[in-house]
Amino acid sequence: MFRLPPPGPQPTWKRPLYLSLTTLLGLILSFGLHAVIELIYLRWALANHVTITWTSHLGLGWCALPPWLQYGLPIVGLVGGFLMGRSWWRWVYVDPVRAGRIS
Numbered sequence: 001m002f003r004l005p006p007p008g009p010q011p012t013w014k015r016p017l018y019l020s021l022t023t024l025l026g027l028i029l030s031f032g033l034h035a036v037i038e039l040i041y042l043r044w045a046l047a048n049h050v051t052i053t054w055t056s057h058l059g060l061g062w063c064a065l066p067p068w069l070q071y072g073l074p075i076v077g078l079v080g081g082f083l084m085g086r087s088w089w090r091w092v093y094v095d096p097v098r099a100g101r102i103s
Contacts, residue, residue: 014093015089015093018085018088018089019082019085019086019089021085022081022082022084022085022088023078023081023082023085024081025081025084026077026078026079026080026081026082026084027074027077027078027081028077029077029081030073030074030076030077030078030080031073031074031077033073033077034065034069034070034073034074037065037069037073038063038064038065041064041065042064045064052064055067055070057070057071
């Protein structure tokens with residue numbers, strides 16, 4: 001049903017591109033998670049009459065989350081995206097023959 005690529009040298013740009021794009025995906029997902037966490041926190045703070053402390057870092061806007069979370073979420077997104085890319089690369093390109101997904 002599926003055909004394996006012909007034997008010989010494989011393109012060397014595929015894996016770095018794949019890892020770069022999954023790392024970028026992890027970063028984008030971390031920004032989405034940041035927005036959801038901040039929205040939940042703001043709703044909770046307004047409902048409980050908690051004073052919100054707004055902080056700005058590097059002149060890039062205002063955020064209600066603590067600085068360790070502001071910096072931690074993108075870092076976790078980058079590392080998680082890279083690790084996701086490594087594991088998915090192996091699952092999609094290296095192991096399909098051994099796992100029986102391609103005959």
